[in-house]
Each structure stands twice: as C-alpha cells, then as structure tokens.
Amino acid sequence: MNSARSTRADWLLFVLLGFFWGSSYLFIKIAVDAGIQPFTVVSGRLLVGFVLLAAVVAIAREALPREPRMYGHLVVMGVFSVFLPFMLITFAEQSVDSSLAAVLTGAVPLFTIPFAAMLLPAERVTVNSLLGIAIGLVGVAIVVGFDPSQLGSNELVAELALIGASASYALGGVYARRNVHGLRPMIPALFQVGFAFVMAAIPAALLERPWEGGFAPEALLAVVWLGLFGSGMAYLVFFRLLRSWGATRTSLVAYLLPIWGIGLGALVLAEPIDARLLIGTALVIAGIGLVNMRRGSLRPWGRRTTPVAPTEG
Numbered sequence: 001m002n003s004a005r006s007t008r009a010d011w012l013l014f015v016l017l018g019f020f021w022g023s024s025y026l027f028i029k030i031a032v033d034a035g036i037q038p039f040t041v042v043s044g045r046l047l048v049g050f051v052l053l054a055a056v057v058a059i060a061r062e063a064l065p066r067e068p069r070m071y072g073h074l075v076v077m078g079v080f081s082v083f084l085p086f087m088l089i090t091f092a093e094q095s096v097d098s099s100l101a102a103v104l105t106g107a108v109p110l111f112t113i114p115f116a117a118m119l120l121p122a123e124r125v126t127v128n129s130l131l132g133i134a135i136g137l138v139g140v141a142i143v144v145g146f147d148p149s150q151l152g153s154n155e156l157v158a159e160l161a162l163i164g165a166s167a168s169y170a171l172g173g174v175y176a177r178r179n180v181h182g183l184r185p186m187i188p189a190l191f192q193v194g195f196a197f198v199m200a201a202i203p204a205a206l207l208e209r210p211w212e213g214g215f216a217p218e219a220l221l222a223v224v225w226l227g228l229f230g231s232g233m234a235y236l237v238f239f240r241l242l243r244s245w246g247a248t249r250t251s252l253v254a255y256l257l258p259i260w261g262i263g264l265g266a267l268v269l270a271e272p273i274d275a276r277l278l279i280g281t282a283l284v285i286a287g288i289g290l291v292n293m294r295r296g297s298l299r300p301w302g303r304r305t306t307p308v309a310p311t312e313g
Contacts, residue, residue: 010244017237018253022102022260024230026268027222028090029098034219038090039204041223046082046197048227053190053235062184065191073179074188078195081172085165086196092158092165097271102261103143103281104162109254109291110136110284111170119174128290136287143280185242189235254288 031041065071085105093101110133116123144159180188204210241250258281265271 018256020234025098025102026264031222037208040210043200044223045226049231052232074191078192082196083199088161088165092161095154095158099262099265106258115174132287132290139280139283
C-alpha cells in the first residue's frame with residue numbers, strides 16, 4: 001500500500017516537474033512583454049531561486065566543495081547551463097512565441113550526443129542516436145521554416161538564439177559529467193545558479209538600471225514564479241525523482257516540456273498552434289526518444305550509451 005502511494009506520488013511529481021520547467025517559457029514571455037529587460041528578468045529569477053536553494057542546503061547541512069578548482073568548474077557550469085541559455089531564451093522571447101521557444105530548446109538531447117562523443121572518452125555515437133538527431137533536426141527545421149524573406153529578421157535571430165540555448169545546455173551538461181564529481185546534487189545546483197546570478201546582475205545594474213522604472217504586477221509575478229518554481233522548486237523535485245527513479249526514467253520529463261510549453265502558450269496567451277508547429281514538435285520528441293532509447297541502442301562497436309537528461313527552461 002505504501003509502495004502504491006509512493007508510486008502515485010512520484011508520478012505526480014514527474015508531471016509537476018514537467019509543468020514547472022515547461023511553464024517557464026510562458027512566464028518569460030509574460031515578463032518581457034510587460035517591459036522587463038532580459039538581464040533583469042534573468043537576474044531576478046536567479047536571485048529568488050538562489051535564496052530558496054541556499055535555504056535548503058543550509059537546512060540540510062550539505063557539505064561545500066573544498067577544492068578551489070571545483071569552484072572554477074562550477075563557474076563554467078553557471079555560464080553554459082544557466083546564464084547563457086537563460087539569456088538567449090529571454091532575449092528570443094521578445095520576438096517569438098513561448099510555444100516555439102519551448103519546442104526549440106527542447107532539442108537539447110540532440111546536441112548532447114555529439115558533444116558527449118567529442119568530450120567524453122567512453123561515449124560513442126550509436127545508430128539510434130544518429131537517426132534520432134537526424135529526425136529531431138528535421139523537426140527543428142520545420143518549426144523554424146524555410147522562408148528566405150526572414151533572413152536577417154528579428155524572428156530568425158531569435159530562433160537561432162533558441163537553438164544556441166539548446167547547444168549551450170547540452171555543452172554544460174557534458175562538461176558537468178566530465179569535470180564535476182563527488183558532490184551532492186544540490187551543491188552544483190546552488191553554485192551554478194549563484195554564479196549565474198552574479199553574471200546577470202552586473203549588466204542588469206549597469207545597462208538596464210531596473211530600479212529606475214516600475215513593474216507591472218504580472219511582470220513581478222512572472223519573475224517570482226520563474227525563480228521559485230522554474231528554478232528552485234524544480235530542482236528539489238528533480239533530485240527527489242532522481243533518488244526514487246534514477247536518471248534514465250527521470251530524463252523522460254524531456255517529452256513533457258514542449259507539450260506544456262505549447263499548451264500553456266495557447267491557453268494563457270492565445271498563441272496559435274499550426275500544423276508546422278505540431279509536426280515539428282512531434283519529430284523533435286521522436287528524435288529525443290531515439291536518442292534516449294536504451295534497448296537495442298548498440299554502438300557500432302557493441303557498447304551502450306547513457307541516457308540524456310533534460311534541462312530546465
């Protein structure tokens with residue numbers, strides 16, 4: 001009976017994690033449409049997330065890293081896993097719908113495979129991975145479209161920024177697998193969010209000077225939501241599922257992010273859902289499925305690859 005209740009609780013947390021990360025695209029769009037500048041949005045959400053994570057780490061009395069070199073690795077993770085993708089996504093959503101942002105940044109596993117093959121000696125590209133990458137990239141191309149008149153437009157620049165955010169997430173994840181070992185999971189989360197906050201707060205103060213203007217209530221709510229749920233609470237749920245399910249099963253949350261992103265964008269902001277978006281999303285999700293497939297995912301030399309974990313929005 002207790003096992004059944006635990007299983008139901010884990011599934012609820014799984015759906016909740018997808019909602020937290022998938023809803024981030026909606027609230028980024030709300031914040032930027034309300035006039036908050038990108039560095040201010042990112043620094044605001046990271047401040048809220050950092051405070052929550054720091055409180056949890058302090059209450060749990062988690063041990064901090066002792067090696068100075070480890071802090072250097074955590075700075076790099078802060079750049080590629082948090083600061084750079086958060087900035088690119090927030091910048092992009094000034095010009096494109098939140099649903100499109102959710103789909104394009106959901107392609108992270110497609111970029112993880114080639115980075116892992118280049119940087120992790122034990123990793124090799126499998127037939128499944130190659131097919132998954134090809135199918136997923138076709139989906140990305142369909143979502144972006146092939147209109148030559150868009151060359152140089154704000155929309156195309158935003159779409160390229162979203163693809164860059166996916167690549168950055170992928171590189172950050174591979175870097176962490178190569179260089180960050182022996183730490184409790186909450187510690188990298190805390191420090192990469194903290195370092196990224198500093199990176200965003202300095203240009204926000206120098207360039208945007210957020211204290212000089214007022215903020216609409218919905219904008220403040222969006223930033224608080226992003227920090228409290230999109231970053232802070234999402235990490236806590238993610239690590240709880242890792243303990244219960246392990247990395248392979250938990251990584252399946254990647255399938256939920258584009259679905260939540262599209263659904264919430266349509267429901268709250270009345271963003272259009274057309275055939276191109278649906279077909280492209282289906283192909284991206286199919287590509288992620290092939291990349292993460294373990295059964296039959298033999299390398300050309302007969303060895304298996306590890307599943308690819310998702311990232312937050």
